[in-house]
Amino acid sequence: MLKTFLAAAAALAVAPALNAAPTLADHAxxxxxxxxxxxxxxxxxxxEVGPRQAGTEAEVRGRAWAMKWLKANGxxxxxxxxxxxxxxxxxxxxxxxxxxxxxxxxxLVPLGNSAATPDDGLTAPVVRFASYADLEAAPAGSLMGxxxxxxxxxxxxxxxSGYGFAGPARWTGPGLAASKGAVATVIRSxxxxxxxxPHTGGTAFPAGVAATPAAALSNPDADNLARIIARAGREPxxxxxxxxxxxxxQTESGNVVGEITGRDPSLPPVLLACHxxxxxxxxxxxxxxxxxxxxxxxxRRVAESGRPLRTIRLLFAGAEETGxxxxxxxxxxxxxxxxxxxxESDFGADRVWxxxxxxxxxxxxxxxxxxxxxxxxxxxxxxxxxxGGADLNWVREQNGALIDLQQDGTRYFDLHHTNNxxxxxxxxxxLRQNVAVWTAVAGILAxxxxxxxxxx
Amino acid sequence: MLKTFLAAAAALAVAPALNAAPTLADHAxxxxxxxxxxxxxxxxxxxEVGPRQAGTEAEVRGRAWAMKWLKANGxxxxxxxxxxxxxxxxxxxxxxxxxxxxxxxxxLVPLGNSAATPDDGLTAPVVRFASYADLEAAPAGSLMGxxxxxxxxxxxxxxxSGYGFAGPARWTGPGLAASKGAVATVIRSxxxxxxxxPHTGGTAFPAGVAATPAAALSNPDADNLARIIARAGREPxxxxxxxxxxxxxQTESGNVVGEITGRDPSLPPVLLACHxxxxxxxxxxxxxxxxxxxxxxxxRRVAESGRPLRTIRLLFAGAEETGxxxxxxxxxxxxxxxxxxxxESDFGADRVWxxxxxxxxxxxxxxxxxxxxxxxxxxxxxxxxxxGGADLNWVREQNGALIDLQQDGTRYFDLHHTNNxxxxxxxxxxLRQNVAVWTAVAGILAxxxxxxxxxx
Numbered sequence: 001m002l003k004t005f006l007a008a009a010a011a012l013a014v015a016p017a018l019n020a021a022p023t024l025a026d027h028a029x030x031x032x033x034x035x036x037x038x039x040x041x042x043x044x045x046x047x048e049v050g051p052r053q054a055g056t057e058a059e060v061r062g063r064a065w066a067m068k069w070l071k072a073n074g075x076x077x078x079x080x081x082x083x084x085x086x087x088x089x090x091x092x093x094x095x096x097x098x099x100x101x102x103x104x105x106x107x108l109v110p111l112g113n114s115a116a117t118p119d120d121g122l123t124a125p126v127v128r129f130a131s132y133a134d135l136e137a138a139p140a141g142s143l144m145g146x147x148x149x150x151x152x153x154x155x156x157x158x159x160x161s162g163y164g165f166a167g168p169a170r171w172t173g174p175g176l177a178a179s180k181g182a183v184a185t186v187i188r189s190x191x192x193x194x195x196x197x198p199h200t201g202g203t204a205f206p207a208g209v210a211a212t213p214a215a216a217l218s219n220p221d222a223d224n225l226a227r228i229i230a231r232a233g234r235e236p237x238x239x240x241x242x243x244x245x246x247x248x249x250q251t252e253s254g255n256v257v258g259e260i261t262g263r264d265p266s267l268p269p270v271l272l273a274c275h276x277x278x279x280x281x282x283x284x285x286x287x288x289x290x291x292x293x294x295x296x297x298x299x300r301r302v303a304e305s306g307r308p309l310r311t312i313r314l315l316f317a318g319a320e321e322t323g324x325x326x327x328x329x330x331x332x333x334x335x336x337x338x339x340x341x342x343x344e345s346d347f348g349a350d351r352v353w354x355x356x357x358x359x360x361x362x363x364x365x366x367x368x369x370x371x372x373x374x375x376x377x378x379x380x381x382x383x384x385x386x387x388g389g390a391d392l393n394w395v396r397e398q399n400g401a402l403i404d405l406q407q408d409g410t411r412y413f414d415l416h417h418t419n420n421x422x423x424x425x426x427x428x429x430x431l432r433q434n435v436a437v438w439t440a441v442a443g444i445l446a447x448x449x450x451x452x453x454x455x456x
Numbered sequence: 457m458l459k460t461f462l463a464a465a466a467a468l469a470v471a472p473a474l475n476a477a478p479t480l481a482d483h484a485x486x487x488x489x490x491x492x493x494x495x496x497x498x499x500x501x502x503x504e505v506g507p508r509q510a511g512t513e514a515e516v517r518g519r520a521w522a523m524k525w526l527k528a529n530g531x532x533x534x535x536x537x538x539x540x541x542x543x544x545x546x547x548x549x550x551x552x553x554x555x556x557x558x559x560x561x562x563x564l565v566p567l568g569n570s571a572a573t574p575d576d577g578l579t580a581p582v583v584r585f586a587s588y589a590d591l592e593a594a595p596a597g598s599l600m601g602x603x604x605x606x607x608x609x610x611x612x613x614x615x616x617s618g619y620g621f622a623g624p625a626r627w628t629g630p631g632l633a634a635s636k637g638a639v640a641t642v643i644r645s646x647x648x649x650x651x652x653x654p655h656t657g658g659t660a661f662p663a664g665v666a667a668t669p670a671a672a673l674s675n676p677d678a679d680n681l682a683r684i685i686a687r688a689g690r691e692p693x694x695x696x697x698x699x700x701x702x703x704x705x706q707t708e709s710g711n712v713v714g715e716i717t718g719r720d721p722s723l724p725p726v727l728l729a730c731h732x733x734x735x736x737x738x739x740x741x742x743x744x745x746x747x748x749x750x751x752x753x754x755x756r757r758v759a760e761s762g763r764p765l766r767t768i769r770l771l772f773a774g775a776e777e778t779g780x781x782x783x784x785x786x787x788x789x790x791x792x793x794x795x796x797x798x799x800e801s802d803f804g805a806d807r808v809w810x811x812x813x814x815x816x817x818x819x820x821x822x823x824x825x826x827x828x829x830x831x832x833x834x835x836x837x838x839x840x841x842x843x844g845g846a847d848l849n850w851v852r853e854q855n856g857a858l859i860d861l862q863q864d865g866t867r868y869f870d871l872h873h874t875n876n877x878x879x880x881x882x883x884x885x886x887l888r889q890n891v892a893v894w895t896a897v898a899g900i901l902a903x904x905x906x907x908x909x910x911x912x
Contacts, residue, residue: 104505
């Protein structure tokens with residue numbers, strides 16, 4: 001690791017002297033020192049709107065609020081781009097009781113796409129699987145009449161890679177259990193919280209498998225259920241669940257767009273993305289109010305350093321959480337419009353620590369300029385290939401240039417998708433560092449006249 | 457501070473050489489190194505019973521569990537001492553929505569003795585008071601038709617003194633607001649949690665003032681409501697509350713007692729106390745499963761070092777949280793039975809940092825022996841006068857000897873009375889330090905032949 005790091009640092013050292021416009025560098029420095037615009041956005045939307053569940057009236061209010069804010073802050077061509085989506089809502093009943101051999105309540109939340117239980121709840125014996133692999137190994141039909149408990153633990157990692165290892169327990173675990181006969185599934189939160197703030201998120205049932213009730217227990221509750229099962233020995237442990245999520249059918253959602261129009265609007269724009277919707281249980285501060293605040297504040301800072309050559313376009317996507325509806329709608333609506341480069345901020349509000357691109361090898365000069373521009377904010381170069389955020393489908397479809405400004409995700413999974421995703425968790429100093437890094441990167445890209453050299 | 461500390465340390469240095477029985481000191485040291493009995497208690501009761509709301513069926517199960525555990529661990533005269541109490545239960549509906557000028561849900565829990573709202577909830581404009589003093593200053597009748605929001609913040613302190621400054625906002629705030637016409641009261645949690653885990657606890661309505669709905673918002677929710685009110689400016693902010701707590705009338709609760717019988721049972725016993733009940737929302741790990749585990753483990757350790765001269769009596773009190781019912785019942789039931797000294801563990805499971813007594817001046821030799829016995833566990837002497845825990849009413853009534861083994865309370869109010877009061881919050885190393893300190897103190901007291909010299 002050290003060797004790689006030193007090689008990268010040496011590459012920077014022999015690069016030509018910093019050639020970003022001094023005014024842009026000044027603006028990035030100013031952002032690092034005193035930006036308040038990103039905070040203004042995230043404080044505003046979490047206070048005046050709060051949770052913004054995709055496809056609901058709360059998301060409508062979120063779009064209206066964001067459009068008003070973008071206009072008030074000098075963005076051009078602010079518009080709503082509507083689309084229809086298949087909407088699921090969580091309901092207001094989420095209860096669980098261990099019934100035998102001991103009795104006590106547990107705290108859980110339904111997963112996106114969970115079915116409801118009968119009105120008076122559902123009782124069944126629980127079967128614990130220590131890992132997703134153990135569930136995979138369970139014989140067909142072996143869960144008939146049972147509730148599966150997928151006790152697959154996730155650990156915090158700086159780069160969020162823990163989510164990749166544990167995620168299947170949520171993404172496909174309930175569907176897998178249902179395909180083996182389970183009447184419902186509870187999982188240990190695919191999160192790292194030590195609080196009783198269970199982690200929701202989407203799950204998907206495979207074709208031909210009817211949705212069952214599916215919910216996540218907080219980590220302390222999963223610990224407790226595991227202990228209860230261990231102490232019960234051979235006695236069956238029963239669980240009563242009562243959940244009332246429901247499907248609303250097709251409802252309207254939408255993306256919000258706006259821009260800093262460039263000096264040459266005929267050139268492909270830089271696309272900065274985030275998402276406006278959130279799960280119902282938090283106020284969508286870390287996920288992803290902060291991301292929208294960061295990209296908007298950075299675009300403003302670039303504009304303040306002088307109109308950029310290229311347009312900087314903002315995409316505040318709708319309905320990301322429940323299936324990337326906004327990302328897909330944007331791709332469909334903007335077919336034929338080339339994008340110069342796409343970036344998304346959707347990993348909280350902690351500091352950026354690394355810059356990745358998918359043109360590091362093909363256009364090393366541009367990558368070096370970007371890496372050099374953010375090095376003074378403590379951001380390291382990397383050899384990893386950027387894959388872009390969830391709302392950048394349209395850039396991926398055109399095999400476009402992508403940059404990932406990797407944030408420190410150590411505490412991200414303590415908060416995101418929980419009721420603890422609230423404004424007070426945002427560290428203003430780290431939020432400003434994000435704005436500074438995004439200002440430097442967006443400014444360099446928006447003033448880059450040549451196309452980015454890409455490996456076909 | 458340093459001067460006081462050095463004087464106290466000097467007093468210890470000139471004290472006679474350590475004269476507690478070496479076996480006792482050995483046992484205290486062993487407890488510090490490897491006690492598992494306190495953990496066994498708190499793990500067991502939180503797993504096999506869970507929440508133990510006073511006066512309910514869950515508390516009945518808690519008593520049965522504790523009696524079985526005490527018998528299994530060799531305690532004598534294990535018994536239940538029943539009493540009747542006036543019981544309040546929280547219900548299962550605790551919802552709040554800001555209605556105007558912005559809309560969003562807030563997380564809250566009812567306070568003990570709260571009334572219910574109408575079945576379809578209650579809506580009224582909110583009036584914020586930054587402090588309890590501001591509420592006191594509000595004119596009579598000025599809250600007619602309003603919901604009072606007492607936004608009085610508490611800060612963490614090592615000795616828990618922050619609770620004393622902020623506590624009135626909960627203890628008497630809703631009653632005071634009701635006496636000025638408020639139809640309901642929400643308070644900022646009298647707690648220091650940064651999670652959305654609001655803090656419950658008892659409140660009392662004065663004679664002649666009917667109970668109103670009264671609930672606590674988590675700190676993040678109180679922050680949000682304060683921001684909403686600030687942003688609303690002159691527009692009224694309305695709140696909809698739906699709470700369904702109720703009173704069950706008289707139900708049975710009880711204390712659980714047990715003892716290590718001394719060599720001379722005619723001598724007044726050492727009384728070690730804790731409480732068995734908890735609020736409904738956590739599993740009563742920190743408050744006060746840990747306390748019962750600590751005192752029981754310490755009594756066992758003393759017994760293992762040889763039968764003590766005096767009996768060590770355990771009082772696992774019932775129904776502490778909702779009005780010290782168990783403490784009062786014990787005082788009534790044991791009238792005429794002198795107690796040698798009383799101690800309670802009811803401040804979590806973090807380390808003991810100080811020893812206080814109410815005989816430090818009148819019996820300096822015994823105090824010095826105790827302070828010297830615990831100094832090796834990092835416990836400091838103090839001049840403060842011990843007042844004893846909540847369940848030691850009977851000792852106070854007889855003006856008896858009291859010792860307070862003060863625990864580090866820095867994080868206590870993050871957890872107690874919230875749904876986060878669960879087993880995983882307990883640090884095993886600090887729990888063992890508690891057992892070690894209690895073993896040393898209980899052992900010295902139980903082997904002390906003379907009465908304690910007390911200032912009348």
